[in-house]
Amino acid sequence: MREVAVIGIGCTTFGEKWNSSFRDLFIEAGARALEDAGLAGEKIDALFIGNMSAGRFVEQEHIGALIADYAGLATTTHIPATRVEAACASGGLAFRQGVTAVASGMSEIVVAAGVEKMTDVASGTTVATLAGAADREWEAFIGATFPGLYAMIANDYMHRYPLTREQLAMVAVKNHYNGARNPIAQFQQEINIETVINSSLVADPLRLYDCSPITDGAAAAILTTMERAREFTDTPVKVLASAQASDSIALHDRRDISTLDATVVAAKRAFRQAGLEHSDVDMLEVHDCFTIAEICAIEDLGFCRKGEAGKLTEEGVTSLQGDLPVNTSGGLKACGHPVGATGIKQIVEVVQQLRGEAGRRQVDAKVGLAHNVGGTGATVTVHILGV
C-alpha cells in the first residue's frame, strides 16, 4: 500500500447555523481545505462524504452526488463521490475510505469530508433520528434515547470504578476551557464544576453539561500520497494508521457495557499498523459525546487502566498543559457535534496541532490520535497521524 498524507484541512464554524443550508456547509469547509492545500477542485479525483442522516434531517439522500454537484465537480470532472454512514462515526469512516482509495492507487488526490445539518428540524425528529444510531427494534422502539443509553454506561461504570461526580464534571470543564480557545467551537465560554453539577438532569447521572450539543457543521481533509504531498505543502501530516472495528449495535448485547470493545480492538489494530507505543502519542481527539464517553475512551484506547481516567482528568494530565492533552479542540462537548462531520473535525484538529497552527490551544505534538465512535460503540475508527 502507498503511504498517505493529509495536505489540506478546512472547517466551518460549528453551531446553530441558520444561514447555511446542508449544501452550503460542505462547500465552505471544502473550499477552505482546497485553499489550505493550494489546490484547484479539478485536481481532486474522488470525494468521500461522511453523513449520518440527511435523509431524515433534510429529506435528502444521494449525498455524494449532491456535494459533487454543488462543489462544481459533477458536470466538469464527473468526480466519483461516495457517501459513507456509520452514525456518529461517519466522518471517521469517510476519512478511512479516502485513505484506502489513495493507498490502493485507485485515486491520487481525494477529499474526505463530513457534514451534518441538524438544527432545521423539530427537536422530536432530532431525537428520533439520532436514535437510529442505536438498535431501532430493541432500543429506540421501546424509548431508549442516546443520553439514556450513555447514562446506563455511566451508572455501570460508577458502580464498578472509582469515578466521582466531580471528576466527570471536570471532563466538561476541561473541554469548555479548550473550546474557549478554538475559533470554530460552538461553545466558547469556560465553565466550572458547579455549572455542570447544577445543570438540568437529562438522564441520571448525566446532566445538560455532560452532553454534547446539536450542531450544524462540516469539515474536510485532503489526502494524497506521501510521495506527492510535498508538491502541495511543507508540512504534510502522515497517516500512520487507519483502523476500524465493530461491536453489537445494542448495548444489552455487550460483554461489558462500560468497556467499548470496538475501541479496544480498533486501538490495538491502529497501534500495530503504526508500529507505535502509547507513549509515542502526544495528544488525542476522542469521542466525548457525553463526559462518560471521554473517560471510557481514554481507558479503552489503552492510555491508562480501567477506572483510572477520572483521576487522570482530575490531576490535569488530559488538560492543554498536561502530559496527554485530550480533546484540545473542545471535543464534541464544547466544539459541537454535527454527527457526520465530527470524525473529520477530529482529523482537522490533530493536523492543526501537528502543524503547530492551533493558536491558543497549541500543545507540543508530533503524533496525534483521533477516535470516532458510532452509536454507543458499535462502530469505532482510530486514526494515528504524525509529522
Added chain:
Amino acid sequence: MREVAVIGIGCTTFGEKWNSSFRDLFIEAGARALEDAGLAGEKIDALFIGNMSAGRFVEQEHIGALIADYAGLATTTHIPATRVEAACASGGLAFRQGVTAVASGMSEIVVAAGVEKMTDVASGTTVATLAGAADREWEAFIGATFPGLYAMIANDYMHRYPLTREQLAMVAVKNHYNGARNPIAQFQQEINIETVINSSLVADPLRLYDCSPITDGAAAAILTTMERAREFTDTPVKVLASAQASDSIALHDRRDISTLDATVVAAKRAFRQAGLEHSDVDMLEVHDCFTIAEICAIEDLGFCRKGEAGKLTEEGVTSLQGDLPVNTSGGLKACGHPVGATGIKQIVEVVQQLRGEAGRRQVDAKVGLAHNVGGTGATVTVHILGV
C-alpha cells in the same frame, strides 16, 4: 493494485417480503454467498453495505454495524463494516469499495452487499423517500417524482430520436421474459406489448409496465485477490474494471437530459481500465428503473449510437437469443428494484452468467458488464467482469 475476483454470490428472492425484516434480508443473502464460496463468516475481514434509505424506510441508520451484528461478526471478529449510499447506485458503490479494499491490501476477503426493505411503509413515504435521490430543494420540493423525471427524459428522447411507443414497450416485454426464467425475480410472468401499452398511465409517456416496482431484497458478493481466489472456487470471476462518475443531481442542470453523461464517462473509464473494446463484452446488466432508462443506458455505455437502441431492441439484439443480451436477470423492471441491493444483484447475475449457472436464461458469455445508476444519473458505476 492487486487483482480482485468474485468468489461467492448470494441473493434473496426479490418481492414484497412481509415475513423478512431488513436485517433478515441481509443475513439470507450473506449466508448464501458464504455457502457459495465455502467460507466461514470469521474469514471475512470487511463488510461494505449498499443501502439507500433505511433511515426513512425502517428508521434505522448505522447499517454497517447492524449488519455486522446480525451476521454474528460484531462481537466476535469486530469486523469493520461500512455502509455506502448513492441512492439507487448504493449497491454498485458498495461493490466498488469492496474492490478498492482488496486491491489496496487493506483487506483480504470482503463481503460487498446491498439491502433495502421498502414495503413496510405507507406508499406516500416511499415516494417521498425515493425523491430523496433527486434534488430535494429544486425537484422533490416542487413535486417532482421519479416517474415524472424519467418521463421528461422519455419525452425529450422521443422528440429527438426515432423511438416508438412499441419499441419502448419491447424493453419491458423482454425483461419480463427474462424474469420469468429467473427464480429470484419479483415478476415471473411474460407480458406482451399490449399489456404495457394498455396499462395505467403513470407519467406520460410512461405507463405502469414501463416502471420498476417497489421491492424488498438483498444481494451479496464475496471478493478476494485473484491470487487467492482458487483456494475457494474453480471459477473465480475477475473484476476487470471498476469505474464511477457523477453528474448534476438535478435534471435541469444537465447539458442534455436524455444522455446520462455519468454513464458515458464511467463507461469510458471502465473500458480504459479493462483494456477492452465494446465488442469484447458479451452481456449487460443495465439500470432499467424505467424502460427509457435501458434505451439510454445501452447507447450511453457506447454499445450503439444515440437513437438506435429502440431498433436494436425491436430486432431482438438485446434478447436472451440476441448478440448482446441485456438484463438477463429481468432487470430492475421484472427482477425488482430494492434500491440499495440492485447494484449487487447485477453483479450476482453477471457472475452467474459467466460461470454458466444461469439456467433457463443462460447466454454465452466470457465478459459481462454491470451498470448501476443513482437518481436520474447523478451517480453511475460501471463494472466489467470476466472469466
